[in-house]
Amino acid sequence: MIALPLHDLPTRSASGFLIRYVVPRTGPPQLVGPLDNKALFSNMSFGDVVIGVGHGEPNRFYGYRNQMLLDVSSIPDVRGKVVVLISCQTARQLGPALINAGAESYIGFLEDLVWVMDADSASNPWADKFAGSAMMPVVHCVNTILDGKVMADAFAVMTTEMLGNAAVEDDEVMVSCLRFNARNASLLGNPAARVRARPKVEFPIPPPPLLPYIT
Amino acid sequence: MTKEYEDLKESLRQPATPEAMREAAQRFREYERVDAALGKRSRPTLVSLGLGKTYPTEIDFRDVPRELETNPAFYEQMQKIMREG
Numbered sequence: 001m002i003a004l005p006l007h008d009l010p011t012r013s014a015s016g017f018l019i020r021y022v023v024p025r026t027g028p029p030q031l032v033g034p035l036d037n038k039a040l041f042s043n044m045s046f047g048d049v050v051i052g053v054g055h056g057e058p059n060r061f062y063g064y065r066n067q068m069l070l071d072v073s074s075i076p077d078v079r080g081k082v083v084v085l086i087s088c089q090t091a092r093q094l095g096p097a098l099i100n101a102g103a104e105s106y107i108g109f110l111e112d113l114v115w116v117m118d119a120d121s122a123s124n125p126w127a128d129k130f131a132g133s134a135m136m137p138v139v140h141c142v143n144t145i146l147d148g149k150v151m152a153d154a155f156a157v158m159t160t161e162m163l164g165n166a167a168v169e170d171d172e173v174m175v176s177c178l179r180f181n182a183r184n185a186s187l188l189g190n191p192a193a194r195v196r197a198r199p200k201v202e203f204p205i206p207p208p209p210l211l212p213y214i215t
Numbered sequence: 216m217t218k219e220y221e222d223l224k225e226s227l228r229q230p231a232t233p234e235a236m237r238e239a240a241q242r243f244r245e246y247e248r249v250d251a252a253l254g255k256r257s258r259p260t261l262v263s264l265g266l267g268k269t270y271p272t273e274i275d276f277r278d279v280p281r282e283l284e285t286n287p288a289f290y291e292q293m294q295k296i297m298r299e300g
Contacts, residue, residue, distance in 0.1 A: 009273040010262035055266035062266060088265035112263040114296060119258040119275065130256055171255065172220040172246075180296045 002026050003041060003052040005064040006033040012213060013117045014053045014086050016125025017135040019208055022051070022142050024201045033211075036064040042076065048195045049082045051142055056087030056108075059094055070094060075101040082151060082195050086138055088112040091186035098188075105151040105193035107141065107158075111184040114177045122213035133169050134178060137161035148197025155187040219246040227294045231287040239293070240284035247276045268292075 002023060004015035015032070023030055029044040031037070036054070041063060054069065055062045061070040070076070072093050079102035085095070091108040098106050115134035121127055141158035145151065159182045166178035223242040229235035250259070259276040266272070270282055270289040282289045 009260060010264050013262060014264065053264070055264050055272065057266050060266075066266060086264065088263060111295065112265045112292065114261065114263045116259055117262050118256040119260040119273075120256075130259070171250075172216060173261070176296050176298075180298075 001029055001031070001041075001044060001046045001050045001052075003031045003036045003050075003054065003063055003069065004033070005036045005054050005062075006210070007065045009117060009119055009122055009213075011053060011055070012122050013115070013125045013128065013131045014113075014135060014138070016128075016210070017132070017139050018051070018053060018086075018142065019210070020126035021136075021139045022146070023208075024205060025143065025146050025198045026051070027198075031063070034064055036067075036069075038063065038067045038069060041069045046076070046078065046081055048080070049084070049145065050078065051084045051086075053086040056085060056090040056094070058089045058092035059097075061085055061087055061090055061094060070098075072097040077101075078103040080104050082106075082145060082193055084108070084142060084145065086113065091184075091188065095186060095188050103189060105187070105189035105191065107151065107155055107185070107187050109181065109184050110186050111180065113181055113184075115181070116171060116174045116177060123210060124207065125210075126207060130171060130174065133165045133171075133174055134162070134181065137165065145195060146198040147200070148194055150191065151187060151189075151193045152191035155185065155191070158182075159185050217246070217249060219249050222246075224297050227290075227297050231290045231294075236284050236287065236290050239290060240280035243280045243283055247279070250276070 005011040059072040063069045083106045085108040091110045095106045117131040137158045141154045144154035162178045162182035226239040226242040262273045
């Protein structure tokens with residue numbers, strides 16, 4: 001299961017990088033844009049991994065146009081699954097609740113996930129090299145999971161790359177954002193958890209069409 | 216680190232009083248002016264995946280000073296972020 005809303009600049013930026021570099025490796029269900037809704041999310045099989053981009057609060061995770069998808073008071077069957085939420089603050093309550101409900105492992109963030117993007121790249125977000133500094137570590141984390149490696153390795157890939165990018169990034173606000181995100185990243189549950197390895201995809205492949213972003 | 220960014224970080228060390236918020240807003244204006252002159256990107260925007268905050272999840276750099284000046288929650292959020300830089 002991969003859930004990728006596209007309704008505003010931050011979801012478009014984050015989902016855009018996963019659409020470009022992760023979705024080709026995943027099977028259905030791929031809930032992208034308007035498909036990332038409560039009805040489909042609640043009724044689809046999660047498989048062995050749940051990867052979600054979306055707005056978040058300590059106890060909730062949201063999908064397209066901020067439909068509530070996950071809440072601590074009504075956790076779906078996540079037993080044995082690996083969960084990655086590219087979202088704000090869900091590591092405070094929702095992440096622990098997912099682990100208590102039987103999820104094998106979880107990666108998310110304790111604080112806001114923040115970065116600088118170029119709003120003029122909203123129609124081809126994967127081409128935004130500034131946002132890439134923050135989002136490619138997330139992409140590499142998810143792809144490490146899909147390589148069949150353990151969650152601890154995936155988590156280390158993400159945080160190490162964020163800090164590495166901060167060391168060479170010349171945009172000062174982005175340096176602060178990268179360090180802030182790395183510091184607030186959280187791995188819960190079994191660090192040795194892993195999922196079935198997916199075939200690798202040779203990049204570059206043609207980028208998918210995205211509807212233009214209209215403000 | 217540019218002088219403008221150092222000044223911005225320094226201004227954000229103060230508690231969120233109206234004076235401190237005004238000062239941080241002015242420091243960000245100066246940082247943004249220098250950043251814009253470099254022409255690195257056309258429309259830099261600070262974004263986050265939060266929800267239910269008193270500040271927007273996408274703020275054009277040109278609008279950051281207004282938010283810093285008027286919204287203590289955003290000022291405090293910027294304090295947390297800049298502490299890392």
